[in-house]
Amino acid sequence: MKTLHVDLGERSYPIHIGQGLLQQADLILPHIHGKTTVTVSNETVAPLYIDSVHGLIEGIENTDVILPDGEQYKTAETLGKIYTQMLQAHCDRKTTLLALGGGVVGDVAGFASASYQRGIHFIQIPTTLLAMVDSSVGGKTGINHPLGKNMIGAFHQPQCVIIDTDTLNTLDDRQLSAGIAEVIKYGYINDADFLQWLGQNMDKLLNREPEALAYAIYRSCQHKSDIVAADEKEAGQRALLNLGHTFGHAIETGMGYGKWLHGEAISAGMVMAAELSREHGWLSDSDVAGMRSLLNKANLPVAPPAEISAERFSELMSIDKKVQDGVLHLVLMKGVGESIVTSDFDHGALQKVLARG
Ligand SMILES: NC(=O)c1ccc[n+]([C@@H]2O[C@H](COP(=O)([O-])OP(=O)(O)OC[C@H]3O[C@@H](n4cnc5c(N)ncnc54)[C@H](O)[C@@H]3O)[C@@H](O)[C@H]2O)c1
Numbered sequence: 001m002k003t004l005h006v007d008l009g010e011r012s013y014p015i016h017i018g019q020g021l022l023q024q025a026d027l028i029l030p031h032i033h034g035k036t037t038v039t040v041s042n043e044t045v046a047p048l049y050i051d052s053v054h055g056l057i058e059g060i061e062n063t064d065v066i067l068p069d070g071e072q073y074k075t076a077e078t079l080g081k082i083y084t085q086m087l088q089a090h091c092d093r094k095t096t097l098l099a100l101g102g103g104v105v106g107d108v109a110g111f112a113s114a115s116y117q118r119g120i121h122f123i124q125i126p127t128t129l130l131a132m133v134d135s136s137v138g139g140k141t142g143i144n145h146p147l148g149k150n151m152i153g154a155f156h157q158p159q160c161v162i163i164d165t166d167t168l169n170t171l172d173d174r175q176l177s178a179g180i181a182e183v184i185k186y187g188y189i190n191d192a193d194f195l196q197w198l199g200q201n202m203d204k205l206l207n208r209e210p211e212a213l214a215y216a217i218y219r220s221c222q223h224k225s226d227i228v229a230a231d232e233k234e235a236g237q238r239a240l241l242n243l244g245h246t247f248g249h250a251i252e253t254g255m256g257y258g259k260w261l262h263g264e265a266i267s268a269g270m271v272m273a274a275e276l277s278r279e280h281g282w283l284s285d286s287d288v289a290g291m292r293s294l295l296n297k298a299n300l301p302v303a304p305p306a307e308i309s310a311e312r313f314s315e316l317m318s319i320d321k322k323v324q325d326g327v328l329h330l331v332l333m334k335g336v337g338e339s340i341v342t343s344d345f346d347h348g349a350l351q352k353v354l355a356r357g
Pocket residue numbers: 042044045048069070071074101102103104105107127128129130131134135136137138139140141150167168169170171172175262
């Protein structure tokens with residue numbers, strides 16, 4: 001087992017990564033202070049792993065809340081159901097919430113814990129690769145609103161994160177690859193050595209070799225936690241985590257949510273960011289080809305869908321612009337493993353990249 005610490009002063013917490021961690025009660029028990037827990041999961045993940053979680057907290061009074069599966073349930077209505085079941089079970093301010101599942105469960109359950117009785121402790125037990133390397137670390141919690149994704153939420157850090165790599169054995173191949181897109185993203189943000197390692201070990205990751213998975217997750221969480229520790233509330237540097245995301249969000253929205261997985265859209269989005277960086281002379285043709293080949297190896301898309309025109313792309317990307325005081329900021333690459341956040345890019349070059357899609 002490997003352990004990392006997210007360094008946030010009083011709100012610091014450990015991330016444990018390894019095989020068989022859902023059998024190790026000593027990792028979780030020190031973080032449960034009251035006499036009660038609520039375990040939030042969904043109807044897909046609960047049948048697979050909730051018994052193991054129950055085994056970890058034997059003797060503690062626990063209530064299960066099982067949500068329907070899907071991003072469409074990351075809503076205020078679901079949140080209301082969690083509150084209701086917690087109130088019915090007499091959960092109090094000392095109750096600890098355990099979030100068992102992918103990013104959807106982590107986000108909505110995390111927000112329930114941020115707001116129930118003004119905030120209770122929670123523990124993340126992520127079971128998708130995306131949740132392990134991204135959503136379970138950093139304290140962003142929330143739900144969707146009919147008018148926008150992730151529009152309602154709070155920063156609320158967990159007490160600890162428990163990553164049992166064995167849970168990835170039941171994840172389908174497409175979800176695994178989507179998670180690998182976010183892993184590759186960390187390499188392009190600031191870790192060229194990691195990119196090299198990923199190039200050499202992609203088959204092992206796709207074959208779910210535990211050592212390779214644990215290493216990739218560890219290194220990804222290290223990057224995420226370093227960035228979060230430096231900029232918890234996203235005043236600046238944390239925006240680097242959005243590499244490929246402005247383009248990717250446009251793909252997700254443009255295609256209709258659910259058609260492309262988030263990680264797939266991010267994969268094509270990173271290629272578009274790389275192409276724009278090449279237009280500025282910051283990346284070479286072979287750098288861009290190298291990115292395509294790595295993403296290809298991970299069975300990820302390397303171009304946006306032809307259905308989205310350049311005009312539609314611009315329109316969709318202006319949503320991100322509105323979020324940033326009217327100026328579009330993009331994460332671009334000054335070199336391989338050297339990303340920057342900038343609003344200073346050539347708009348003609350951007351149009352050229354969008355038109356290629
Ligand atoms: N809070 C953050 O910082 C942050 C960061 C990135 C993404 N997110 C959010 O995360 C969500 C996406 O997360 P996701 O990709 O994990 O999707 P998800 O939670 O929908 O999980 C994907 C699918 O895999 C299933 N599943 C989960 N674990 C499994 C397992 N071990 N075996 C078999 N099936 C399993 C789920 O039930 C679901 O059907 C989005 O809502 C996104 O907004 C949040």
